Structures are given as structure tokens and as C-alpha cells.
């Protein structure tokens with residue numbers, strides 16, 4: 796399957812996290828936020844700031860062994876969040892939904908929100924900001940770096956004669 800890339804800049808990420816926070820204000824008050832590490836950490840920090848929430852827990856779910864998708868494992872449990880009641884779970888993205896499913900099993904009463912969602916996993920969220928096609932790979936700002944690209948005119952001109 797062809798893979799397209801969607802690059803998300805810091806500004807876009809910040810804007811999308813604030814848009815999510817605007818919708819989540821309706822759920823206030825909340826007891827706290829659970830960030831799904833690592834991708835959910837920065838979105839959770841932005842949302843915690845907007846919602847004036849100082850209790851931020853984390854859950855870490857590992858779904859890959861080496862390069863292969865393995866049995867998902869929780870390697871850090873969100874002890875402060877109990878069964879999730881009154882807590883908001885934040886991740887950057889839902890793709891297949893494997894991570895979200897594990898998080899929801901561990902925190903069945905939490906509200907699960909993320910910035911970006913692909914069709915296969917979007918039904919596992921309570922709220923997301925932007926839908927992304929399944930075959931698109933989202934490149935987050937922490938995945939990328941600015942790169943020098945030479946001007947078009949500096950490329951050698953092919954001479955077919």
C-alpha cells in the first residue's frame with residue numbers, strides 16, 4: 796500500500812491541542828490527565844496548561860518488539876488514575892487502535908481524546924481533532940528536522956546529446 800506523509804509542525808500541533816482543549820473544557824472539572832507516553836506527553840502538557848490541571852499521570856504501552864508488532868504490554872501503569880473515573884486520557888494519535896484498546900481496558904471509566912485519528916481506530920476515541928487517511932503516516936515535529944534542499948537550478952542538467 797502506498798504511504799503518504801503528513802507533516803505536522805509545532806505550530807499546527809499546538810493549535811490542534813488548543814482546539815481539543817476548547818472542547819474538553821465542557822468536561823470540567825476533571826481529577827487529572829493521563830498522558831499515553833511518549834507521543835501523548837506534549838499534547839497532554841499543552842492541554843493540562845489550558846485546563847489548569849496539575850495532576851498529570853502517565854501510561855506506557857509497548858506494542859512493538861524490535862520491528863515486529865508484538866503482544867501489547869503496559870510497562871508503566873497509571874496508578875494515580877484508579878479505573879479512570881474523572882480522568883482524561885490524551886494521546887497524539889490513534890492508528891490501528893491497538894494502543895487505545897489496551898489503555899481503555901486499563902482505564903475503563905476514563906475519557907479518551909487524541910489529536911489525530913485514522914479510520915481503523917477512531918471509534919475507540921471519545922474525541923479527536925483531525926481525521927487522517929489510513930495510508931498516511933503522520934510525521935510529528937519530534938520525528939523530523941529541517942534539512943537543506945539545494946535550489947532546483949543547482950542540479951546538474953542532463954545532457955542527452
Ligand SMILES: O=P(O)(O)OC[C@H]1O[C@H](OP(=O)(O)OP(=O)(O)O)[C@H](O)[C@@H]1O
Pocket residue numbers: 831832833834835856857858886887888889890891892893894895916
Ligand atoms: O493505534 P496504534 O496502531 O496503536 O498506533 C498509535 C500509537 O502509536 C504511536 O505510539 P508508539 O507505540 O509508536 O510509541 P511512542 O508514543 O512512544 O512513539 C502513537 O503515539 C500512538 O500511541
Ligand SMILES: Nc1nc2[nH]cnc2c(=O)[nH]1
Pocket residue numbers: 888890891931932933934935938
Ligand atoms: N509518528 C507516527 N507514529 C505512528 N504510530 C502509528 N501510526 C503512526 C503514524 O502515522 N505516525
Ligand SMILES: [Mg+2]
Pocket residue numbers: 831832833834835886894
Ligand atoms: Mg504513542
